[in-house]
Amino acid sequence: MPSSSLPLRRVWLPAAGSAALGAALLAFFGSGTQPAIGQSQDSRPAIAEAGTTIGVYSGRHYNTDKELYRQFTAKTGIKVNLLEAKDDALIERLKSEGKNSPADVLVLVDAARLDAATDQGVFQPSRSAALQRDVPANLRDSQGRWYGLTRRVRAVVVNPKLVNPTTIGTYADLAKPALKGKLCLRERKSPYNQSLVASQMILHGEATTRTWIRGMVANVSQPFFTSDTPLARAVARGECGVGVVNTYYVARMLSAEASAQDRQLAEQLKVIYVNPSHVNISGAGVTRHARNPQAAIKLIEFLASPTGGRGYAAANNEYPLKGFGDNPILKRFGTFKADGVSVEQIGSRSKAATLMMESNGWK
Ligand SMILES: [Fe+2]
Numbered sequence: 001m002p003s004s005s006l007p008l009r010r011v012w013l014p015a016a017g018s019a020a021l022g023a024a025l026l027a028f029f030g031s032g033t034q035p036a037i038g039q040s041q042d043s044r045p046a047i048a049e050a051g052t053t054i055g056v057y058s059g060r061h062y063n064t065d066k067e068l069y070r071q072f073t074a075k076t077g078i079k080v081n082l083l084e085a086k087d088d089a090l091i092e093r094l095k096s097e098g099k100n101s102p103a104d105v106l107v108l109v110d111a112a113r114l115d116a117a118t119d120q121g122v123f124q125p126s127r128s129a130a131l132q133r134d135v136p137a138n139l140r141d142s143q144g145r146w147y148g149l150t151r152r153v154r155a156v157v158v159n160p161k162l163v164n165p166t167t168i169g170t171y172a173d174l175a176k177p178a179l180k181g182k183l184c185l186r187e188r189k190s191p192y193n194q195s196l197v198a199s200q201m202i203l204h205g206e207a208t209t210r211t212w213i214r215g216m217v218a219n220v221s222q223p224f225f226t227s228d229t230p231l232a233r234a235v236a237r238g239e240c241g242v243g244v245v246n247t248y249y250v251a252r253m254l255s256a257e258a259s260a261q262d263r264q265l266a267e268q269l270k271v272i273y274v275n276p277s278h279v280n281i282s283g284a285g286v287t288r289h290a291r292n293p294q295a296a297i298k299l300i301e302f303l304a305s306p307t308g309g310r311g312y313a314a315a316n317n318e319y320p321l322k323g324f325g326d327n328p329i330l331k332r333f334g335t336f337k338a339d340g341v342s343v344e345q346i347g348s349r350s351k352a353a354t355l356m357m358e359s360n361g362w363k
Contacts, residue, residue: 049077049295050076050077050078051077051078051079052077052078052079052292052295053078053079053080053081053292054078054079054081054104054105054290054292054295054296054299055081055083055101055102055103055104055105056069056080056081056082056083056103056104056105056106056107056299057083057084057085057090057093057094057103057105057106057107057287058082058083058084058090058106058107059084059085059086059087059090059107059108059109059113059282060084060107060109060282060315060316061084062315062316063315064311064314064315065312065315066082067311068302068303068308068311068312068315069082069299071302071308071311072298072299072302072303072308075302076295076298076302078292078295078298078299080299081102083103087108087109087110087113087117088113090106090108091106091116091117091120091122094106094122094287094288095120095121095122097289098289099289100289101289102291103287103290104286104287104290104291104292104293104295104296104299105284105285105286105287105290105296105299105300106122106123106284106285106287107149107282107283107284108146108282108283108284109152109280109281109282109283110191110192110195110280110281110282111191111195111198111280111281111343111344111346111347111350112191112194112195112198112346112347112350113191114141114146114281114283114285114343114347115344115346115347115348115350116347116350117146117285118141118145118146118285118347121288122287122288123141123145123146123285123286123287123288124145124285124286124287124288124290124293125143125144125145126144126145126285126286126293126296126297126300127144128144128297128300128301130301130304130305131144131147131297131300131301131304134301134304134305134306134309134321135147135149135304135321136148136321136322137342138340138341138342138343138344139151139281139321139343140283140343140344141285142344144285145285146283146284146285147283147284147285147300147304148281148282148283148304148321148343149281149282149283149284149300149303149304149309149312149321150281150282150309150312150313150316150318150319150320150321151279151280151281151313151318151320151321151338152246152247152248152279152280152281152282152316152318152319153246153247153273153277153278153280153319153336153338154192154195154196154244154245154246154277154278154279154280155244155245155246155247155250155271155272155273155274155277155333155336156168156171156174156242156243156271156272157232157235157242157243157245157250157269157270157271157272158235158241158242158269158270158272159235159236159238159241159242159268159269159270160270161238161268162182162238162240162241162242163179163182163241163242165270165272168242168272168274169272169274169275170274170275171196171200171244171274171278172212173274174212174215174219174242174244175211175212175213175214175215175216175218175219176215176219177215177218177219179219179241179242180219180221181219181221182219182221182240182241182242183216183219183220183221183240183241183242183243184220184225184231184234184235184239184240184242184243185216185217185220185224185225185231185243185362186224186225186226186227186231186244186245187224187225187226187363188224188354188357188358188362188363189354190227191350192228192246192280193244193357193362194350194353194354194357195278195280195346195347195350195353196244196278197209197213197353197354197356197357197362198345198346198347198349198350198352198353199278199339199341199346200212200278201349201352201353201356202341202342202345202346202349203339203341209356210356210360213356213357213360213361213362214360214361216362217360217361217362221240222234222239222240223363224362224363225243228245228246228249229245229249229252229253231243231244231245232245232249232250232253232265232266232269233253233262233265235269236265236266236268236269237265237268246280247271247273247317247330247333248316248317248318250266250269250333251317251327251329251330251333252316252317253265253266254266254267254329254332255317255329271332271333273333273334273335273336273337275336275337276336276337276338276339276340277336277337277338277339278339278341279336279338279339279341280343280346281343282312282316282318283343284299284300284303285300286300304321306320306322309321310325310326313325313327314327317329317330
């Protein structure tokens with residue numbers, strides 16, 4: 001999930017053997033005493049040097065992400081200074097910092113947000129043979145401004161006491177009149193839903209998607225939800241019969257870190273991967289004013305690699321870029337067939353999708 005209403009959080013990740021914590025924090029957040037590596041395109045070194053410190057702004061906020069950054073430092077000698085905050089706040093911060101930004105990498109979740117950041121010019125294009133190899137073409141920007149790192153699936157959750165799971169095979173089935181009063185949806189402003197609608201516009205065209213939205217809205221009886229977890233709980237309690245959520249929320253409710261109550265609720269849910277499923281990503285790119293672009297791309301390569309990517313996906317019960325991973329909770333949900341839609345295209349249609357939702361009753 002995005003870091004909903006969290007304030008800016010600065011996290012220092014000491015490399016093994018690092019002692020000068022205070023001084024390093026000062027150097028990073030204070031005064032522009034960063035080593036002047038790669039300050040211009042022409043003076044960039046060919047190889048990122050061990051000992052470089054890169055700044056990472058991340059809209060993800062999972063404790064296990066930090067372990068991945070530590071592994072990267074151990075592997076490369078490149079240190080990571082992490083700032084986690086809400087996606088929009090990070091984009092605004094990058095814009096206001098401009099050339100003085102200490103950030104080299106920006107990590108965001110969802111196609112709609114990556115597209116918004118791209119539009120606002122906070123990324124720079126980068127090229128990498130490793131990323132071309134490890135990130136499927138539909139999960140990265142065609143100009144190399146961002147690269148997918150993990151996959152998340154927008155799935156249907158059903159309470160089998162109220163809705164027969166075998167009646168749901170596609171997103172289109174959510175608009176069937178048989179589900180009147182039984183469907184729960186999250187608000188229009190959720191980028192997850194904007195991206196879902198954009199994907200349906202790409203796959204099925206505007207007219208079909210408009211009819212689909214109207215059918216779903218006619219089936220909704222509850223107020224639109226502000227986030228996925230309360231929606232999943234409402235389906236589990238039987239307040240709704242069916243809803244749409246990213247599966248990592250259900251996985252989190254089933255995990256050891258969840259409350260006993262949430263685990264009990266999640267056990268009531270049947271997760272359905274409709275065919276084909278809408279797949280979204282968390283992704284990262286090199287910032288426009290990165291001081292260490294070579295080191296930055298090395299981090300993105302590490303996080304997209306089979307080794308790093310497994311950990312990054314596991315941190316949030318997401319799927320790696322390829323295959324289904326080995327998360328035992330996700331295995332309970334079975335496998336999915338991705339719709340294969342380009343995340344870049346989804347991003348570029350997200351504004352049109354939002355307008356269509358608004359004009360057809362999606363609150
Ligand atoms: Fe999320």
